[in-house]
Every structure is written in structure tokens, then in C-alpha cells.
Amino acid sequence: MRKIKLILYSLLGLIVASGLALFLVFEFNNIEGKTLNEEGRSNAGGKFIQLTEGITHYEIAGPDTGKVVILVHGFSVPYYIWNGTFDSLAEQGFRVMRYDEFGRGYSDRPDVTYSPALYRKQLLELINSLKLTTPVSLAGVSFGGGVVTDFAVHYSSMVDKIILVDPVFGFKNPPVNELVVNFNLALNHEKQAAGQLDDFKYPERFPDWKGQYKIQMEYKGFRNALASTLINYPADSIVANYHQLDSFHKKVLLIWGKEDQTVAYRFSDSLQRILKADFFPVDDARHLPQLEKPLIVNQKIISFLK
Helix, strand or coil: CHHHHHHHHHHHHHHHHHHHHHHHHHHHHCCCCECCCCCCCCCCCCEEEEECCEEEEEEEECCCCCCEEEEECCCCCCHHHHCCHHHHHHHCCCEEEEECCCCCCCCCCCCCCCCHHHHHHHHHHHHHHCCCCCCEEEEEECHHHHHHHHHHHHCHHHEEEEEEECCCCCCCCCCCCHHHHHHHHHHCHHHHHHHHHHHCCCHHHCCCHHHHHHHHHCECCHHHHHHHHHHHCCHHHHHHHHHHHHHCCCCEEEEEECCCCCCCCCHHHHHHHHCCCEEEEECCCCCCHHHHCHHHHHHHHHHHHC
């Protein structure tokens, strides 16, 4: 009996020591030390609006009478991922809006489940609160392609044309829980920031990209938003939505960088077997062709929308 107690106490001590070690490792790598507030947003630019789940950071430009186009960013890079395209559309007379999804950029990081319903609700409330004229056209890059497709499937009458830029495909939910994902993100924050440059074929042309990305990583709730999305945004729903969107017979423009290493170019064939679209492959570009080849991509977008 004494030996058993000794073993149990030893195991308990080992568990406590391991837990403490993991906690210390996590805290050492935890860069989320700031709370996003008015002071943190003071130099953000754009505008802010209170929605049900929190404050959303957005920017809107172009004539009030212009056809509305909404630009939706990807998994973790905020709305500046649409730099250039945003200005080009406004200059061409469109009423263009872009925003930071919850958990990213300068939008709030609510402690909720980051499911398709959350992203759908945020976009719906933005359209209604800003009194944007519907139907709107939606453009989504990477994960944003999944978001705009989901919205179009649920609110078909509110959507006109759809633009998908290197949209999410072949995504799989991780086989672990949110705590594990969050812990891994904390440990690999520097690698995560540096990895954003892999979206470019010529990263040297975007010297501020990593630094710009790291700003949002300092605010509490960023990792939680990413971890919750990875776990709670069902991968099978993304492909199912592409199938369903095709049944609505809407005009879809599919743009893809031929050298994409984030969402492989071969998936463009897979998606076209599911969804009829005007396909526009982009030479000499990876995952963000609208930034690497802005002239030809923005012109194609404008032509499609007109």
C-alpha cells in the first residue's frame, strides 16, 4: 500500500510539474499582452461600427450611387490584403467596402465560437447597418472565398456577382482541440508571421508585410479566433457550399495564381468541376495575385463587375 501511495504521489508530482512547465512555456511565448481598445485603434484608419458581437473595423469609398462591392479578406490577414483593389474599384465608380472579420485586424475578438454563422452574421449586420444597396457583389480571397460563398448560399437574393481569388479548398479541420491549437500557435507565432510571406512569389517586394501582420498578434483574442475557426468551421461545409452555389446560377469569377503554394493551383480544376465560373489564371503569382499582379487582376475584376 505504501509503495502504491508513493507511486501515485510521484505521478501527481510529475503531472503538476509538467503542467507548470507547459504553462511557463506558453507564457514565455505569449505575445498577446494588449487589450484592443480605443487607444489601440487610434491610428487604424477606416471606421468602426458596433455590431451584436462587437466592434467591426471597416472602410468604405466610392460614390453613394455606385454598385456595392464588398471585399472579404482571408484566414488571418486583415482587410489591407485588398490594398490596391479597394482603391481601383472606388475610382471606377463602385461603392466598395472592406472590413476586418472578428478576431482579426482592429475588429473585436469576441469570446465566442468562430463558426460559419458568426462570419455570416457579421457580414449581414454590416450590410444592414450601413444601409448598403442590395444585391451586392462579393469578393473573397482565400478563406474569404468560403465566407462569401456561405453568405451567398444563405442570402442568395442579397448577392449579385461573386469573385473568388485563390479560394479555400482542400481544407481539413485539425484532429485536436482548441487548447492544443492555441498552444501551438503561441509557440510558433514568429514562424506564423514570417510564413505570410510565402503567399508571394516575390516577397522582397512587400518588405512591410510581416511587420504589418504582427501588430494584430499583440492583442488578446487573436489566437483564440484562429484556433476556434480551425476547429469550428466545418471543412466539408465549404465544398458543400460551392456545390450549392452552382445551383443558383450566379455569375462567378474565379482567379488563381498559377504558382500558389498555399491553396495549390491544381485545386482550380477541382473547383471548376463543382462550380461554373469565368476562370482567370494568373501567371507569375502565388496566393495573392491581386497584390502581385494588380494591373491585370484589378482590370479583370472591374470588367467582370461591369
